[in-house]
Amino acid sequence: MASVLIVDDAAFMRTSLKLMLEKNGFTVVGEADNGATAVQKYLELNPNIVTMDITMPVLDGIEATKKIKEVDPKAKVIIVSAMGQESYVRDAVVAGAKNFIVKPFKEEHVLKVLNSL
Amino acid sequence: MLEMYKFETNQLLEQLEQLIINSEKSNCYSQEAINEIFRIMHTIKGSSAMMLFNGISTLAHSIEDLFFYLRESKPENVDYIKLSDLVLSCTDFIKEELSKIERGIEPDGNPDESVNIIKAYLSELKGDGGSNAIHENIGEKNQKDADKKQKYFITHSLSDNSEKTPYKAVIYFEEGCEMENIRAFSVMHSLKNFVQDIKSEPEDIIENEESTQFIRENGFKMQFYSDRAYEEIENLLNETLFLKKLELEVVDKTDEANTNKKKPVIDLESDRPNMAEAIRPEKEKEKEQSNKSLLQNFISVNVNKLDKLMDLVGELVISEAMVTSNPDLKGLNLENFNKAASQLKKITGELQDIVMSIRMVPLSATFHKMNRVVRDMCKKLDKDVELEILGEATEVDKNIIENISDTLMHLIRNALDHGIETREERIKKGKSHKGKITLEARNEGGEVIIIVKDDGRGLNREKILQKALDHGLIQDTGREISDREIFSMIFLPGFSTKENVTEFSGRGVGMDVVSNNIEKIGGVVNVDSIVGEGTTMTIRIPLTLAIIDGMNIRVSNSTYTIPITSIKESFRVKEDELITDPDGNEMIMVRGDCYPIVRIHKLFNIKDSVSNINEGITIMVESEMNTVCLFADELLGEQQVVVKALPQYIKKVNGIAGCTLLGEGTISLILDIAALVKIK
Numbered sequence: 001m002a003s004v005l006i007v008d009d010a011a012f013m014r015t016s017l018k019l020m021l022e023k024n025g026f027t028v029v030g031e032a033d034n035g036a037t038a039v040q041k042y043l044e045l046n047p048n049i050v051t052m053d054i055t056m057p058v059l060d061g062i063e064a065t066k067k068i069k070e071v072d073p074k075a076k077v078i079i080v081s082a083m084g085q086e087s088y089v090r091d092a093v094v095a096g097a098k099n100f101i102v103k104p105f106k107e108e109h110v111l112k113v114l115n116s117l
Numbered sequence: 118m119l120e121m122y123k124f125e126t127n128q129l130l131e132q133l134e135q136l137i138i139n140s141e142k143s144n145c146y147s148q149e150a151i152n153e154i155f156r157i158m159h160t161i162k163g164s165s166a167m168m169l170f171n172g173i174s175t176l177a178h179s180i181e182d183l184f185f186y187l188r189e190s191k192p193e194n195v196d197y198i199k200l201s202d203l204v205l206s207c208t209d210f211i212k213e214e215l216s217k218i219e220r221g222i223e224p225d226g227n228p229d230e231s232v233n234i235i236k237a238y239l240s241e242l243k244g245d246g247g248s249n250a251i252h253e254n255i256g257e258k259n260q261k262d263a264d265k266k267q268k269y270f271i272t273h274s275l276s277d278n279s280e281k282t283p284y285k286a287v288i289y290f291e292e293g294c295e296m297e298n299i300r301a302f303s304v305m306h307s308l309k310n311f312v313q314d315i316k317s318e319p320e321d322i323i324e325n326e327e328s329t330q331f332i333r334e335n336g337f338k339m340q341f342y343s344d345r346a347y348e349e350i351e352n353l354l355n356e357t358l359f360l361k362k363l364e365l366e367v368v369d370k371t372d373e374a375n376t377n378k379k380k381p382v383i384d385l386e387s388d389r390p391n392m393a394e395a396i397r398p399e400k401e402k403e404k405e406q407s408n409k410s411l412l413q414n415f416i417s418v419n420v421n422k423l424d425k426l427m428d429l430v431g432e433l434v435i436s437e438a439m440v441t442s443n444p445d446l447k448g449l450n451l452e453n454f455n456k457a458a459s460q461l462k463k464i465t466g467e468l469q470d471i472v473m474s475i476r477m478v479p480l481s482a483t484f485h486k487m488n489r490v491v492r493d494m495c496k497k498l499d500k501d502v503e504l505e506i507l508g509e510a511t512e513v514d515k516n517i518i519e520n521i522s523d524t525l526m527h528l529i530r531n532a533l534d535h536g537i538e539t540r541e542e543r544i545k546k547g548k549s550h551k552g553k554i555t556l557e558a559r560n561e562g563g564e565v566i567i568i569v570k571d572d573g574r575g576l577n578r579e580k581i582l583q584k585a586l587d588h589g590l591i592q593d594t595g596r597e598i599s600d601r602e603i604f605s606m607i608f609l610p611g612f613s614t615k616e617n618v619t620e621f622s623g624r625g626v627g628m629d630v631v632s633n634n635i636e637k638i639g640g641v642v643n644v645d646s647i648v649g650e651g652t653t654m655t656i657r658i659p660l661t662l663a664i665i666d667g668m669n670i671r672v673s674n675s676t677y678t679i680p681i682t683s684i685k686e687s688f689r690v691k692e693d694e695l696i697t698d699p700d701g702n703e704m705i706m707v708r709g710d711c712y713p714i715v716r717i718h719k720l721f722n723i724k725d726s727v728s729n730i731n732e733g734i735t736i737m738v739e740s741e742m743n744t745v746c747l748f749a750d751e752l753l754g755e756q757q758v759v760v761k762a763l764p765q766y767i768k769k770v771n772g773i774a775g776c777t778l779l780g781e782g783t784i785s786l787i788l789d790i791a792a793l794v795k796i797k
Contacts, residue, residue, distance in 0.1 A: 055155070083295065086299050093303050
């Protein structure tokens with residue numbers, strides 16, 4: 001089953017997503033709480049999918065997505081974003097994010113997006 | 118999950134308060150602070166929405182919007198004091214809701230009022246006179262952004278479309294999939310390599326808030342040219358997630374021209390400046406922050422697990438004593454066993470130290486919370502007071518932290534309200550107009566000392582004494598009462614020297630709560646005061662509550678434990694040194710001071726014990742400056758003991774603090790020295 005790297009600065013969000021994914025057979029191989037760590041962990045763990053928050057300290061999700069796409073153009077990055085961040089999501093899509101999930105996320109939506117990859 | 122949510126949100130709120138108070142002190146909000154506040158609110162909003170706490174989420178969202186504006190437009194006309202008040206009032210609301218959640222009540226507070234205030238403030242900022250500069254700013258930025266963005270857009274080649282087929286597509290998304298406009302954008306983005314001259318309706322899909330609604334109702338309409346086959350385009354579009362319905366058709370060329378005239382469809386090219394208005398994060402600033410980030414090697418652990426670990430280590434300490442001082446081993450020559458036993462003892466000791474240190478938390482967070490208290494009160498009371506914090510790195514047990522916060526808040530409120538004089542009064546007295554409250558913590562022996570000191574008017578000895586007599590709190594015995602005794606009367610239930618009750622402190626219910634709370638964690642509080650110069654409250658708390666060094670004593674068949682820290686000395690009394698007063702109370706004169714003797718066998722009605730004073734042992738113990746001598750049969754030795762509360766089925770016995778299990782498996786009662794000195 002697909003391996004996932006969860007990137008979010010809120011531990012709460014990481015855990016909710018992790019529980020949701022693990023329940024549905026995904027393997028969460030790592031977590032990162034900022035964009036810089038995310039890039040590092042991506043290289044280390046080489047996960048199939050990355051779920052990426054946008055607003056984060058150090059390096060935001062858009063920049064992190066760009067960096068990850070730079071090192072691996074085939075990387076599958078899913079943006080996890082809140083309502084009201086439309087323009088950021090757009091930037092992330094341009095930066096190469098495959099798709100996005102809107103917080104507060106519903107399980108069916110998350111699964112639909114992740115399974116489409 | 119809920120636990121985690123509460124923990125994280127509380128932490129964020131504390132961080133936020135700190136940021137705001139620091140910013141207010143330096144009289145400006147730095148770009149980093151604004152970024153940070155934005156991020157905190159964003160996270161709270163997200164988590165709260167996940168937990169379905171909509172009130173909190175809505176409020177957080179409105180603050181997020183406000184700081185988003187501040188971050189992007191950098192308006193110069195911001196009233197920072199008003200801003201701080203606004204955000205702090207919102208954190209209060211969120212805290213209130215969290216405490217409801219804590220108590221298991223539905224968080225039903227209505228944030229609308231606050232949200233409206235914030236919205237009004239935001240539009241005030243936006244619409245204000247100084248906004249010209251802002252607009253210029255934005256304009257300039259837009260230009261730059263537009264240049265940057267250009268490459269994102271599909272190049273518009275009007276020239277050679279004759280070879281290509283014009284298509285018309287309408288996409289309907291599933292209901293409830295959210296952010297339809299971005300989904301639409303993604304579709305266009307994924308098409309860009311295959312099609313040309315793409316036009317869409319609605320036009321400004323990202324910026325226009327109504328575009329989402331439009332797409333929901335009417336679908337997302339596109340027109341484009343492509344040299345790809347119909348099936349290929351269809352397949353591409355069908356890959357769209359959350360696609361409900363796709364209508365794709367080849368347009369008749371003449372038809373298309375007509376529609377173009379009829380419908381004001383605006384192409385993406387001209388849309389560019391609009392797009393650019395979407396404001397981009399400031400990468401430079403964020404990079405600036407990156408230097409500051411520290412690699413944190415922390416994990417959060419459920420406190421219950423730590424408590425359990427603590428209990429287990431306690432049991433381990435007991436078991437170790439049970440094995441190494443097992444009665445079966447008496448009289449045996451066990452060289453190897455003793456070696457192994459001392460190794461075991463060393464390791465359990467280390468383990469115990471580590472477990473203790475895990476539970477130790479620095480007081481800094483609690484201390485810094487007081488900044489907020491001082492700030493709010495200064496404003497309300499129109500006083501100018503500085504809070505000095507010393508020794509915030511001092512660590513205490515987590516249980517203590519939880520219990521000390523309210524107490525400190527109370528003491529500080531009291532000092533500010535009753536202690537520190539008004540500005541005029543201070544100037545008249547020749548003091549600086551700015552009052553000062555010092556909050557200090559330090560380690561001293563096995564105790565942590567927390568001091569709350571103000572430079573206000575001090576306590577009035579006579580007034581307190583009179584009041585205590587009036588209220589019948591003490592009897593006038595005519596004897597000399599020390600200052601300390603008088604000052605400690607303010608902790609008696611039902612005592613208040615202030616006639617006027619203010620919003621913050623004093624209905625006289627407070628101070629006895631303070632002393633109760635401190636006693637609950639095994640501490641004591643002392644008051645020192647000099648009229649006109651200020652008051653000092655000193656709180657002494659034992660470093661840890663669970664494992665103490667104890668002296669075991671025997672009275673007949675029973676064993677008791679006295680905390681080593683309270684023992685001053687032990688000695689044997691000769692019969693002729695004993696002084697008996699007319700009431701039959703026994704006393705002893707040591708180095709010129711007279712101390713009462715408490716015979717433990719009398720106190721607890723124990724039979725068959727040594728009653729001859731020169732056959733037993735007398736132990737002098739001290740608590741809160743009071744000293745008594747305890748009389749017991751003999752000293753058994755020193756040992757670390759694990760304090761256990763008395764089981765609930767035993768009613769509270771005065772003079773007993775708890776019990777512990779000894780190595781031989783017998784139970785020893787731990788004497789409550791603070792209570793014993795009061796019995797006399």
